[in-house]
Amino acid sequence: MLFNSLGFAIFLPIVFILYWFVLNKNLKIQNALLLISSLYFYSCWDYRFLFLLMFSIILDYYSALKIHTASLGSIKKFWLTLSICINLGFLAVFKYYDFFVHTFIDMLSSVGIKANLLTLNIILPVGISFYTFHGLSYIIDVYKQKTQPTENFIDYSVFVSFFPLLVAGPIERSTHLLPQIQSERKFDYSKASDGLRQILWGLFKKIVIADNCAEFANIAFNNCDNLNGSELFLGIIFFSFQIYGDFSGYSDIALGTARLFGIDLLKNFSYPYFSRDIAEFWRRWHISLSSWFRDYVYIPLGGNKGSQAMIVRNTFIIFLISGFWHGANLTFIVWGILHAIYFIPLQLLKKHRQHIDIIAQDNILPSFSELFKMAATYGMVCFAWILFRAENLEHAIRYIKILFSPSLFALPNGDTFMHTTYPFLQIASLLLIFISIEWLGRKKNFPLEDLNKKITLPIRWAMYFTIGFTILYFTGKEQQFIYFQF
Amino acid sequence: MNHFIKKLLLFTVLSAFLLAAFIYAYMYKFGSLDSFPPPSLTNSYSYNDKLLFCRNKKADYVCIGSSLSLNNIDSKTCIQNFHSDSYLNISSWGLTMADTYTLLKSYTNFSKPKKILISSNIIDFRSNEQKKADAEEIEHFFSMPSSTMLFYYIKHSTLKELLDEIKQSKVIKESHATYETLYYDAYGAAPLHKDGFTISDKRWEDSTTGPVQKIQYMYLDSIAIFCKTNNIEMLFFQSPIREGLYKKIDLKLLNAHTAQTESIIKKYNYAYVNSLETLWNDSLFVDGTHLSSVGAKAYTEYCFKKINK
Numbered sequence: 047m048l049f050n051s052l053g054f055a056i057f058l059p060i061v062f063i064l065y066w067f068v069l070n071k072n073l074k075i076q077n078a079l080l081l082i083s084s085l086y087f088y089s090c091w092d093y094r095f096l097f098l099l100m101f102s103i104i105l106d107y108y109s110a111l112k113i114h115t116a117s118l119g120s121i122k123k124f125w126l127t128l129s130i131c132i133n134l135g136f137l138a139v140f141k142y143y144d145f146f147v148h149t150f151i152d153m154l155s156s157v158g159i160k161a162n163l164l165t166l167n168i169i170l171p172v173g174i175s176f177y178t179f180h181g182l183s184y185i186i187d188v189y190k191q192k193t194q195p196t197e198n199f200i201d202y203s204v205f206v207s208f209f210p211l212l213v214a215g216p217i218e219r220s221t222h223l224l225p226q227i228q229s230e231r232k233f234d235y236s237k238a239s240d241g242l243r244q245i246l247w248g249l250f251k252k253i254v255i256a257d258n259c260a261e262f263a264n265i266a267f268n269n270c271d272n273l274n275g276s277e278l279f280l281g282i283i284f285f286s287f288q289i290y291g292d293f294s295g296y297s298d299i300a301l302g303t304a305r306l307f308g309i310d311l312l313k314n315f316s317y318p319y320f321s322r323d324i325a326e327f328w329r330r331w332h333i334s335l336s337s338w339f340r341d342y343v344y345i346p347l348g349g350n351k352g353s354q355a356m357i358v359r360n361t362f363i364i365f366l367i368s369g370f371w372h373g374a375n376l377t378f379i380v381w382g383i384l385h386a387i388y389f390i391p392l393q394l395l396k397k398h399r400q401h402i403d404i405i406a407q408d409n410i411l412p413s414f415s416e417l418f419k420m421a422a423t424y425g426m427v428c429f430a431w432i433l434f435r436a437e438n439l440e441h442a443i444r445y446i447k448i449l450f451s452p453s454l455f456a457l458p459n460g461d462t463f464m465h466t467t468y469p470f471l472q473i474a475s476l477l478l479i480f481i482s483i484e485w486l487g488r489k490k491n492f493p494l495e496d497l498n499k500k501i502t503l504p505i506r507w508a509m510y511f512t513i514g515f516t517i518l519y520f521t522g523k524e525q526q527f528i529y530f531q532f
Numbered sequence: 533m534n535h536f537i538k539k540l541l542l543f544t545v546l547s548a549f550l551l552a553a554f555i556y557a558y559m560y561k562f563g564s565l566d567s568f569p570p571p572s573l574t575n576s577y578s579y580n581d582k583l584l585f586c587r588n589k590k591a592d593y594v595c596i597g598s599s600l601s602l603n604n605i606d607s608k609t610c611i612q613n614f615h616s617d618s619y620l621n622i623s624s625w626g627l628t629m630a631d632t633y634t635l636l637k638s639y640t641n642f643s644k645p646k647k648i649l650i651s652s653n654i655i656d657f658r659s660n661e662q663k664k665a666d667a668e669e670i671e672h673f674f675s676m677p678s679s680t681m682l683f684y685y686i687k688h689s690t691l692k693e694l695l696d697e698i699k700q701s702k703v704i705k706e707s708h709a710t711y712e713t714l715y716y717d718a719y720g721a722a723p724l725h726k727d728g729f730t731i732s733d734k735r736w737e738d739s740t741t742g743p744v745q746k747i748q749y750m751y752l753d754s755i756a757i758f759c760k761t762n763n764i765e766m767l768f769f770q771s772p773i774r775e776g777l778y779k780k781i782d783l784k785l786l787n788a789h790t791a792q793t794e795s796i797i798k799k800y801n802y803a804y805v806n807s808l809e810t811l812w813n814d815s816l817f818v819d820g821t822h823l824s825s826v827g828a829k830a831y832t833e834y835c836f837k838k839i840n841k
Contacts, residue, residue: 052687066533233533242540467692511547518551518691 047090049299050253057087062306066233073230080204080227080307087209088173095171098136099207105132106181107202110188110195126189133178140170145374173213175371179338180206184220186342193221201227208309210300214293216314216334223311231308236498241305243494243510248298250513254520255480256291258473259284261466267435270445275454277462278445282428285435287477290319293332298492317488319427319481320405322419324388325398327427335371339364354394361393362386372434377442381433388426404489468520476520559698567705569697571684573673574665577697578602578625581705581714583673590643591620595721596636598627600771601651604823607719609832610649613840621720625712628656629751631663636755638667640762642674648764650755651835653771653808654789655740655821657748708825711735711818723825724818735819740773740781749792756800766802768793769835772812777820805835 047053061083069075089096109129116122154160184205187193196202205224211217266273266281273281294315304311318330328336340349347360362383369382392398405420406412412420432449436442463470487493497506559565569577570584582602593614595605601623611617622639629652636648673684685694704712708725711732716722759766770790773781790806797804816827823831 233536235533235536238536507543507546510543511550514547515551515554515691519695520692521690 047087049296049303050249053090057083058303058306065307070233074198074200076231077198077200077204077227080208081200084204084207084209084212088207088212091172091213095174098171098174099177102133102136102177102181103203103206105129106185106206107195107199110185110202111197113185113188114195122189126185129185130182133181137174137178140174142374149376176215176217177206177212179217179335183217183338183342184224187220193224196224196228198228208304210303211311214296214300215332216297216300216312217338218312218334223309226309234308237305237308237310239498240495241302243497244298244302244305244492246302246510246513246517247492247494248295248300248302249517251291251295251298251480253295253517254291254476256288256295258466258468258520259288259291259477262463262470262473263288263435265463265466267441267445270441270448273448273462274456274459275449275451276456277458278449279454280458280463282432282435282449286319286424286428286431287480289431289434290315291480313491316491317484319424320420320485320488321423322401322405322416323392323397323423324385324426325392326401327423328385328389329402335368339368343367357393358390361390365389376439377433377436380439380442381430384430384433388430407489555694555698558695563698563702564706567701569689569694569701571681572688572690572693573669573684574663576624576626576663577700578712578714579627579631579663579665581701582622582624582720583670585716585720586620586622586639587674587676589620590618592616592618592646593649594619594639594645594647595621595623595649595651596627596639597623597632597650597652598656599623599625600653600656600821601649602722603724604771604821604828604831605649605651605721605769606723606825606829606832607717607721609829609836611719613836614647617719619719621716623720626659626663628659628662628745629748629755631665633751633755633758634662634665634667635670636758638671639674640758640764641671644762645764647767648759649767649769651769651771652793653740653773653821654742654744654786657744657789658742660745660747711822721828723828724822726818726824726826729818729824731818737777737780738820740777740820742782742785744785744789749796752793753796756796756802759802760800766797766800767835767839768797768802768804769831770794770804770806770808771821772807772810772823772831773821774814774817774819775811776814778811803839805838807831807834810834 047057061079064079065076069079085096085099088099106129109125112125113122116125184193184195184202188195196205201224204227205218205220208218208223208227263281263285266278266284270278270281297314301311301313312334314332314334316330316333318327321327321330344360344364347363348356349360350357365382365386366379367382368385369378369380372378372381389398405416429446432445433439433442436445466473483493487495490496494509497509501509559568570580573580573583578599593610593616595601595610602621602625605621605623607619607621611619622635624635627635632650639645676684701714704710704714706715707713707728708715708723709728709730711724713722713724756766758764770793773786786808790808794804794806812827812831816823816830818824
């Protein structure tokens, strides 16, 4: 059930009405409703993997209680290790088994050994990367005594399976989400209205921006050998907005939906393409994942403490794992390594925390220096996106070779982007409008936030109608959310 | 909370009203109020339009197939020969045998005909492309009441498609004198009237013959088996090609095609008429294979005379 589907448009109001009108008097039953609707939501994707989700929930719930009640440190460690191993084991099998087999076969054949190992073509359960990390954060927090385990199985199940974040995050923390689930929720008009605005903006990003940019990006990447450098340049620009619109749009819809139920989720994106350096980019892109790796991998490894070599090692490991988390393909690993190469110099020069304010905070436009830094950072990120989007390393190398050939300065061929649902100029204009709106709203969590405080009702409604009409008009070829594949 | 719901409902109703008003105004300016586009159940406008036309229409005698059935079969002649006006032409542009098979199954689950008529020639066997059509969805659509129509538009159509089709439908739904006409008669056929018709040189000279896809013969066989299993009688008319094209056509290919189709139809003891045994004057045509309304009458009468003999 995609967020931008008719099914979800029917599902959400039903759950909302039951939640606030029918079952609002009893917190336990309200949470049970969230659990049932979340499991139903997940089963619409693939009911076969419900057992896996439930198993993960039961395992972590039980393990946390065992950790909490155990008196010996060794027993606590045993349950922690068991939970981590089983959770990561499932992730490894479903996500990486075939990759490891293929890589092993390739390695053997490179030294002249023919191997015929069994590949299973395993289907990847939707959301496994996300709900596994939810569970892991809970179990680790309980072990470190940052949080108490809950004895309420339903509350814990809702924490892991809450439908807005189940299939593509944000990756929540038990210290942030669980207390909200355990507390009574009162309907907040302002929160719910902002939630709806955030859903609207998320749909705009996904349907108008991401899905339409995808068509152009696909033309560039699927036909790179037949295109010139300037066309591939446009292709990567479009991909950068496809992935941003897609993923941040999904996050906006998730956050907005949660707010309708009185629940606040962690912010996942904060205008990453306005970053002035790579360090700032990683504080603004997929925030929930990068902070998860920081808290549960980087800091336990030693973090910033220790020698320069250790800091570099720890940073390298984080980016490597981050790349690996995204998928079973060498391209993601190289993508991670590239970002490590971008990041480490800033860290060594202790310049990785120089941009923690909002760009052009007191001005309307950025200064030339800020503009240059944004462009440079955006360029580095886009170059890395080539690896992210390419089917394999060989494809990425071909793309890069043509991109950086003299044909980069040739004019794009008028026919290249002809056969898209909407004309190139229309989508390019929309992109510019989108970037302008995001720029103007960069001080808020999302551009439409708290609009009611500044603009009168008729004008607000006109804006909502215009955005809604644009979404309806520009609904092109529906594209799957990119991060569902992770 | 109630305030929130009230405002949300008010906004939704107002937006729906504004959207409807916009579409109505757009239709008034660019389209026609009498020809609202159909919901996009498939990726073919003609197919969608025919499905909309055939909704809730049951018939004992059905003409099915591509534009060679849509344009080349005269409804009145069929009614006279079937001795019944329980007749419907459910054909659409570009339907291959594979598409025809899917449509036949869907329609039969809604209304089992006694007899089907297919008018076809080699051009229906040249493509492997199947229309994107959900057979189950089409089957449900045939029998759904009008009150559910909005649901189909919301589920299948996009606003841009709708606006583009509003413009398109004005031309093709209101004129007989264009190749793309979907100006149906009372039974769903779309005769092509020569008055005011601009004949395309390219289409006029298109030799129509070319390599065929063997899988389409398998689908024709499947159609015949389906009819046999469901006690539906089948008539197959080999549609004519204009006389002036014979010097361009690959006759070997054409003869092989007619022999193949004939053997399939006769294997099940169904009626087969090969109009290519006769030469058809160019004046009866609007292009290489599509007949004018006069030509369609002559061809349909010819085929039924052959059967009745």
